[in-house]
Amino acid sequence: MISKRTVFILGAGAHHPYGFPSGKELMGNVVDQLMRGIRDADLSLRTLPQRSGVNINVVQQKNIEKFIESLSQAGQASIDSFINSNQHMTGFDVIGKAGIAQAILNSEAKFLITRESNKDNKHDWFEYLFAKMCDGVSRSSDYFRDNKISFITFNYDRLLEHKFFNALKHSFNPENDQELLDMVRTIPIHHVYGSLGEYDPNSFGQINYWDRAFKSIQTIHEVIEEHSAAIKSAKKELEQAEKICLLGFGYHKENIELLDLSRVIEEVNINVVACRFGITDEEMRRVTLSNRIRERKLEIGKEGEDALNTLRNRQAFDS
Structure with a gap:
């Protein structure tokens, strides 16, 4: 299980292995x-x-x-x-x-x-994370009580919720789906720019839902002007974090500023694990320099190291 407060910050690249767009x-x-x-x-x-x-x-x-x-x-x-x-x-x-x-x-x-084919995906970082969260947990009711983990995501989709729903369902076989859905909805998942609406397995992937789903999406200027509750909650998670991991994050300046990430990284007591798949050494140097982040505060993955291998090769967990 993950016993230290761990916050995952997810960008579009984190969901790319599952067929979602960059x-x-x-x-x-x-x-x-x-x-x-x-x-x-x-x-x-x-x-x-x-x-x-x-x-x-x-x-x-x-x-x-x-x-x-x-x-x-x-x-x-x-x-x-x-x-x-x-x-x-x-x-x-x-x-x-x-x-x-x-x-x-x-x-x-x-x-x-x-x-079905995604079950054998060689880049499935979620399966690796889920196994870590299950270690030492025997009952579904203990799962989120014992795991101190939260997510801040810049993605609109509900893939994370859906994967938790299915993984928990088939791992612990709860009595009914509603009990399971209630459990999934307690996971701290903060959609910075909104989402396609609250997760429901019946609306996931239903294209005819688009005329309602678009209303839950926000732009960056709306998030700033409305003092977004999701941003407030996300910042609170980061303030309390003992570990932080960036996966599939594009390191765009506006997103770093939105979370006040430079200050958080500077003040946190441990190094922040940073996946940078596809981002060159020079591009990463510019990110740290322009955002005034000391590079030694980051445990940076290699350019060719995807999200799964970043988790496997870096100290993202307390065990």
Whole structure:
């Protein structure tokens, strides 16, 4: 079990091994989904005034087409950065969120279809973590009492909740799914930019849920302006952390600042485990320098070391 307060900070890369898009890939996926919506009435954003009470002027065809054209040619690091840079454009926030909801729900649906093959995934860091959490735990009721772990995620999907649901279900075979669902909902999982809504196994991967799911997504300027409860909770977790691990994190400056991560890393009494799969030595040097993070405070994985191998080869756990 994990007996020291351990906080995992997850970026898009943490869910990439399970078929979910990276930040860059999500931009392309959103463009594809919005293009489908022009042809498919069930995915059409023009139905939002009737379905969700969105102002009809927001989802005019000219706005949707302009959004598609702009996003497909934008050089932004993520769609959230793109939306944040286009607050002045009519409808871009709603169109972007609806496109994200469709794209991510589509990824959830594909995960359900391929989950049998995912059991043998050689990059499955969650399975490795779950086994660590099960060590010494004999009953499901003791699982989250004994494991002092929480998650701060920049991902909109509910993959983490879904994997906990299935892993607990088949590991401990509780009497009913509702008991299990209640247990999963007690896991401290803080979605920094919102999510597709509260996890429910019946809505996970259901594309027809998109017209409600997009309402739970937030952009960075909304999170800041509204003094997001998720951010407050996430910062509290970090203040109390005894161990911190970054997985699939892109080290974007706005996300580091949002969590006040530079100060936290400086003040924490242990080194922070930092996965940096695909990030070069020079890029990592720039991250630490521009954010005033002392590199010796980080236990940095190798460039080719994915999330699973970062957990296996670094001191992410107390056992």
